Amino acid sequence: MTEEAVIIDVGIDGEILAVDHGNAKAIVVSEGPVIASSHQRTFLTYIVLPIAFLAVALFGGMRLGSSDNAFIFIKPALICLVFASVLMVILLRSRLIDIGGWFSEDFSTLKNAANGAVLLTLFAASAQLFNSLLPEKGLPFWVVGFCFTWTLWNDLFAEFDPKRLLRSLGALFAMAFVTKYLILANLTAPESSGWLQRFFDNPAKEAFTWLLDLPRYSAGTGYIQFFAAIIYLIGLYLTPHTTKK
């Protein structure tokens, strides 16, 4: 920059954007913020997202025992893997994830592998989220499972844009969460010494627990699953459409 040059535009981060050279004004093409933004995006895609999705995959199948708060790790049912696969197809069809922007011959092998790893964590998190939201057994499992099947099957053939898909998934997961962790959990009788005592203490709840084959978990389970669902949706929202620069 010469001595006559006067700064006429400064970016919010202090970056010089334009200078006045007297007769001619010049736009300074600075790569600083662009590089910083690109680095942030890379960091978000390859570090934050896998950690978030892995956290969902870890906590999605975790429950706490009602009597002693012991960890209970429930492996995902086969149907959860099917639902997760269908969801991945929906994410691709709605172009929330552009497959050409994630895997390309133009990318290095390392980048393709890293992208594959990120999508693998997304798949694992999806499977575990369904594991989290689907009741474990009995009539509720079949009813909620049918609702998931119906919704995902419809979504598979619907025309979505990414925003609408995210809203739709948010609503679907919120409804499933309310059903399992608020309605069904409140119909479950608490654990106590014997079934006769439980029946006298809470006859209606005990009847529902027996009829619907509801598992007894500690209240902490709902909190864990709430955060798992929230982290998943935030992760999905932050997932870039493409990793091309």
Place this chain on the structure above:
Amino acid sequence: MNTRYIHISAILITLAGLTLISFLYWTEPKTLAEVTIKGSVAIGTYAVDRSAFEQGLASFRKDDFPDARVAFDRADPEKRDAATQFYIAYSYYRQGWGRLSSDDTLFKPGLDAANRVMTIEPNYRSSDGTLAMKTPAELKNELEEGLKITPSDFNPMKLTRERK
């Protein structure tokens, strides 16, 4: 940070995370302490807690079998040590043994423990001189005999037999 390193980190984070998750769902630990124990089993550094084992042995020699089993369980929470499991089986035998009849509720878990010893170390032989039965096979036979009702159970000479 170089983009190449970030890509490598993503792959490593994914591999490490999925390994950890698979491990947790496979081993199903119930507490954070169990996570550590099962982790040590997985990486081959699991060892019996010697002080708890010695406590169990002291209680065993004093015929305080319930306390002995508590200490042995603490010493070998993963039930992987043949010697500890042998003493557990033996404690059930000694506690459940009776001159007229044996206690089935104690002999059954004793039999399970003896079977565990045979699974862990089929050729296990105790070096404890105070024990009359040295191998899990002998102990198993004694426990099985105690669980059965046979004509020999009504033999009055049984009253003269001694606990091993």
